[in-house]
Amino acid sequence: MIQGLAFYLFACITIASAVMVISARNPVHSVLFLILAFFNSAGLFVLMGAEFLAMILVVVYVGAVAVLFLFVVMMLDINFVELRQGFLQYMPIGALVGLILLVELIAVLGGHHLAAETGVHAAAPVPEQMTNTQALGELIYTHYLYLFQAAGVVLLVAMIGAIVLTHRKRPGVRKQRISDQVRRGPEDSIEVRKIEPGRGI
Amino acid sequence: MAEFLEFWNAYLWPVLWIIIKIVLIVVPVLLGVAYLTYAERKVIGAMHLRKGPNVVGPFGLLQPIADGLKLFLKETIIPTRANRGVFILAPCLTFILALIGWAVIPFGEGVVLADINVGVLYLFAISSLGVYGILMAGWAGNSKYSFLGGLRSAAQMVSYEVSMGFVIITVLLCVGSLNLTDIVMAQKSVWFVIPLLPMAVIFFISTLAETNRHPFDLPEAEAELVTGFNVEYSAMPFALFFLGEYANMILMASLTTILFLGGWLPPMDIIPFTWVPGPVWFALKIAAVLFVFLWVRATFPRYRYDQLMRLGWKVFLPVSLAAVVVVSGVLMAFGLAPGSAG
Numbered sequence: 175m176i177q178g179l180a181f182y183l184f185a186c187i188t189i190a191s192a193v194m195v196i197s198a199r200n201p202v203h204s205v206l207f208l209i210l211a212f213f214n215s216a217g218l219f220v221l222m223g224a225e226f227l228a229m230i231l232v233v234v235y236v237g238a239v240a241v242l243f244l245f246v247v248m249m250l251d252i253n254f255v256e257l258r259q260g261f262l263q264y265m266p267i268g269a270l271v272g273l274i275l276l277v278e279l280i281a282v283l284g285g286h287h288l289a290a291e292t293g294v295h296a297a298a299p300v301p302e303q304m305t306n307t308q309a310l311g312e313l314i315y316t317h318y319l320y321l322f323q324a325a326g327v328v329l330l331v332a333m334i335g336a337i338v339l340t341h342r343k344r345p346g347v348r349k350q351r352i353s354d355q356v357r358r359g360p361e362d363s364i365e366v367r368k369i370e371p372g373r374g375i
Numbered sequence: 376m377a378e379f380l381e382f383w384n385a386y387l388w389p390v391l392w393i394i395i396k397i398v399l400i401v402v403p404v405l406l407g408v409a410y411l412t413y414a415e416r417k418v419i420g421a422m423h424l425r426k427g428p429n430v431v432g433p434f435g436l437l438q439p440i441a442d443g444l445k446l447f448l449k450e451t452i453i454p455t456r457a458n459r460g461v462f463i464l465a466p467c468l469t470f471i472l473a474l475i476g477w478a479v480i481p482f483g484e485g486v487v488l489a490d491i492n493v494g495v496l497y498l499f500a501i502s503s504l505g506v507y508g509i510l511m512a513g514w515a516g517n518s519k520y521s522f523l524g525g526l527r528s529a530a531q532m533v534s535y536e537v538s539m540g541f542v543i544i545t546v547l548l549c550v551g552s553l554n555l556t557d558i559v560m561a562q563k564s565v566w567f568v569i570p571l572l573p574m575a576v577i578f579f580i581s582t583l584a585e586t587n588r589h590p591f592d593l594p595e596a597e598a599e600l601v602t603g604f605n606v607e608y609s610a611m612p613f614a615l616f617f618l619g620e621y622a623n624m625i626l627m628a629s630l631t632t633i634l635f636l637g638g639w640l641p642p643m644d645i646i647p648f649t650w651v652p653g654p655v656w657f658a659l660k661i662a663a664v665l666f667v668f669l670w671v672r673a674t675f676p677r678y679r680y681d682q683l684m685r686l687g688w689k690v691f692l693p694v695s696l697a698a699v700v701v702v703s704g705v706l707m708a709f710g711l712a713p714g715s716a717g
Contacts, residue, residue: 176386202514206461209507229496233540237503238533241510245529248514248522305492307553350681 177221184217205244212236226307396488400477408621409439415669422673446617449610454517457607462515466608466615469508473622476501480629481556483639483653494555495543498630499536502585505623506532509587509604512616516607524603527593527680534687535584541695542578545571545702546634551713559638561713566637574698575635577691579667582627584687586620589672591683628664629657636660 187210194207212235219228304312314322413428413435420427428435453462479494481487491497506529513525547553549571550561568575584591593603605616632638637660639653678686706712 200458202458202461206511225491225493226496229493229500232500233496233503237500237506237536241506241529241533244507244510245526248510248526307493 181218181221184214184221187211188214188218201247201250202244205240205247209236209240209244212240224306226305226310393488400488401474404474404477404622404625405618407625408618409443411621411625411665412442412617413439414665415672418666418669419673422670443614446610446614451610451612454607456517458515458517461511462607463612465508465512465515466612466619468511469505469619470615470622472501472504472508473619473626476623476626479555480626480633481559481638482657484556486639486654487556490554490556493553495547495553495558495634498555498626499540499543502623502627502630503532503536505585505619508616508619512608513604516604518607521604521606524593524606528587528604531584531587531591531593531683531687534684535581535691538577538687538691538695539581539585541692541699542574542581543634544699545574545695548699548703548706548712555633555638559633559640562637562640563644566635566640568635571635571702574695575631577695578634579631579664580686581691582631583668583671584683586623586627588624588668590675590678592677593680593683624665624668625661628661628668631664632657632660636664 191207191210191214195204195211198204198207212231216228216231216236219225219231416438417427417435428438431437431441453459476498478488479491479497481490509528509532510525513521513523513528516522546558546567549567550558552558552561583589587593605613608616639657641648641651641653641656703712
């Protein structure tokens, strides 16, 4: 019973905050509601027994991605009332995208009912006496190692691409060079002179 | 009556029992926080050849209570242009996050509120959430100083989390489990601080950055940003930030203790040491780590922002990443990896 209660609590908050993400007036509030939605979906993962995924969701999305997101949104100066002006104009496209997503979701989740033979591809349940961290590790790092590495390489290329595209050399920037500082000794900067009284240098 | 008894046994008593356990954890933590502020002032006072607080009560022992009472009785001021909801939520969030981490900390063998499989990840997740309190406070106050403090803090905490994650992975490689109790039990023969000493140092420095302590307390660098992210806060909300920061320090010290100093285990498994109960050893080790926190504060000047970023990304990240490779290589080469044959 308590589990059911927890499920409805998490599910309701997730959906309510997801609605608030798109209806909140202030963009920062939107991001904060998005974080609340992430957090509650992590709660749903825990209820399903996928505690590793839940923690990774919090660490990666809430702890890192959403922070940077919030970071950017806080710095923006956008008039959101102005942005809403074209709402009706863009609504058909938005509705179409939403519809396509809905159909795809139904196809994925209800696929077994439409075509029974796809059932063999359904995810196998976690074997007994194995924590799901171990099960995931087995899957990713043992059975699908090369695909996983390939995915990593694709992400790396994307990251390097983004850096190359946005990096620019600015002239006149003075950087601290640690090696120069370490190499510099007293003889480079100080000169000891014996000065005769009343003569000056 | 029988129905009530059944209901009591099935629902009310378990809930009540959990609440009792939570109180048993939270009250000592808050007392520890109060006396950590006292210890900080005394220790730094001693290092500066001063006396520290010595007026309120014997040896100034009632000073933290007097401070708390003062903050409690002051008026809470909310700036007119502030974003009220977020402004009030931020200190509450900081404080709550600093407390819920304690749910998975094992104080002794089997003395733990929630012995979950992914204890380390849970603590890591909670500590990575800490940035929100500061970021929200910085933004909601509608002041440029607090906003700058919040931004610095966000960048700093995200940067140091990465190397902290890698250091935790090296420990997990030696243990083969994410459960905190298993991590402590794996240190029965030798504490991880000895084989993984460089990692322990990196981890400790990263926790300094993660808790925004000296020498990385840039979010509240008072010389440049007045007091940074909490400049608009007064009275109880300010006290909540303060309590949250110190509770976080104790939490991080206990994480360091569990990962590297053998948790509740005595230093040697021989008779005079084993007489002392585990939680006492645990508390002593936490106190030792916290002393180093204070020592660092009294000794080092504050880092400059670009130096802080360079240390995180160009020194700690490559070193800890290399350490993951080296540790796993050594474990595999000598067949020491947990779960491997031999």
